[in-house]
Amino acid sequence: MRSSWSEPFLWIHLAxxxxxxxxxxxxWVFLAVGDPQLPVWVEFLLVxxxxxxxxxxxxLTRPFYIFSILVLAIKPSHLTSDQQRLLSLFxxxxxxxxxxxxxxxxxxxxWQIYQVAPLATIVGFPLTSRFLGLFLASLAFLASNLFLQVPLSVLLVLLTNETKLAATEPFPIVKIFQDFTVPGLQVNRILPIADKKLAVVNNDTPQITPKQG
Incomplete structure (x- = not known):
């Protein structure tokens, strides 16, 4: 199994x-709200x-910092060297x-959604403003792009072979805030998995008892 596959943050974001x-x-639903007030190409380009x-x-410029969940992000100083290598791949x-x-x-x-938007018209839908509908459609489309783009980049990292990953230089901690989009509040850890792994390693490590003189 590739070492990157054991990184839970990658699987969380791929999901x-x-x-x-x-x-x-x-x-699609929000695009069906109200009657068009602007030319088709204007509404489409707006959304x-x-x-x-x-x-x-x-x-393209500052990729999403993958070691984060919702409003929490692991402090760059608490990343392992393997996690820094994963960042370099992004x-x-x-x-x-x-x-x-x-x-x-x-x-x-x-474009396909926009063309069939009238089919999503809901009778009695409380929202009637076309401009508000376009705004909400834009936000929904923004979210769909976020949840597509980040998993696509994660998938590429998961498919990276072990040889290339081992040869990758860890990303410099001092440059993470400059080169990545780090969301939310920085904390020492988010998932307890890493701590459990450390505990297992410590338990499996043979203890050397010094000889009594």
């Missing part, structure tokens, strides 16, 4: 793919710009290429 259809569904541009820019050109491909894919998906 984010599961909510992409949910947010796309919300985007696409808000939903795609921020996430794509983040992944800064490779192939990740930028994959982020661009993901953005194009989502643009095509949005």
């Amino acid at each position: 984010g793919l599961a909510v992409v259809p949910l947010f796309l569904g919300l985007c 696409a710009g808000i939903g795609i541009a921020p996430i794509l820019w983040m992944q 800064k490779t050109p192939i990740h930028q290429w994959l982020a661009s491909v993901g953005a194009i894919l989502m643009l095509l998906v949005l």
